[in-house]
Amino acid sequence: MMVKVFFGTFTIVRRQTGNHMVGAMPQSRPRQMLKRLGFGGILWLVPYVTAIPLMPLIQSDPTFFKTIMIVVGTLVGGLLAVLYFLDVEKDFLKEGILLAVVWIVVNWLLDFVALLPFTKQSVPRYFMEIGLRYIAMVAPTVSLGYVLGRKLEGRGIGGRNAA
Numbered sequence: 001m002m003v004k005v006f007f008g009t010f011t012i013v014r015r016q017t018g019n020h021m022v023g024a025m026p027q028s029r030p031r032q033m034l035k036r037l038g039f040g041g042i043l044w045l046v047p048y049v050t051a052i053p054l055m056p057l058i059q060s061d062p063t064f065f066k067t068i069m070i071v072v073g074t075l076v077g078g079l080l081a082v083l084y085f086l087d088v089e090k091d092f093l094k095e096g097i098l099l100a101v102v103w104i105v106v107n108w109l110l111d112f113v114a115l116l117p118f119t120k121q122s123v124p125r126y127f128m129e130i131g132l133r134y135i136a137m138v139a140p141t142v143s144l145g146y147v148l149g150r151k152l153e154g155r156g157i158g159g160r161n162a163a
Contacts (some may be wrong), residue, residue, distance in 0.1 A: 035087075036099055039080040040106030046076045048114070070133070074140075077103070081141050085148060092152070096145020100138040107134045 050072050057065035081099065088095045108131060116126055 035084060036102040037106060039084055040103040041110070043073065043077050043080055043103055044107045044110045047072045077137060078140060081144055085144055092145040092149035093142065096142040100141040103137050104134045
C-alpha cells in the first residue's frame with residue numbers, strides 16, 4: 001500500500017512493507033509527547049493569531065466570528081493530526097486518544113493563561129462558550145487512529161478483512 005501526502009510543492013511517499021512503513025522513523029516516548037505538545041500549541045496559536053485582526057467581528061457578528069474560528073481550528077487540527085500519524089507505527093487508536101487528550105489540555109491551559117485574562121470571562125462562561133468545543137478534537141484523532149489501526153494491522157473496517 002502506498003500512502004501519499006501532498007504539502008504544497010513537495011510530496012511525502014511511504015510504502016507499507018509488512019507491519020512497517022518505509023520512511024517512517026520510530027519515535028521515542030518523550031519525542032512523541034513533545035510532538036503532541038508542540039502540535040497542540042500550534043493548534044491553539046493559529047486560531048488565536050487569526051482571531052486578532054477579526055476582533056471587530058466579535059461585536060458586529062459573533063456567530064460569523066465563531067464559525068471562522070471553528071473552521072480554522074478544524075483545518076489546522078486535521079493537518080496536524082495527519083502529520084502526527086505519519087510517524088506512528090503501532091497502537092494507532094491509543095495514539096489517537098492520547099493526542100486528543102493532550103491537545104484538549106494544552107488548549108485549555110493556553111486559554112487560561114492567554115485568553116481568559118484578556119476576555120475577563122468567568123471559568124463557567126469560558127467552558128460554555130469555548131472550552132467544551134475542544135472536546136470535539138476527540139472525533140478526528142480517534143477516528144484516524146481507529147481506521148489506521150484497522151487498515152494497517154490487517155483487520156479491515158467493521159470486522160472486514162483489509163484485503
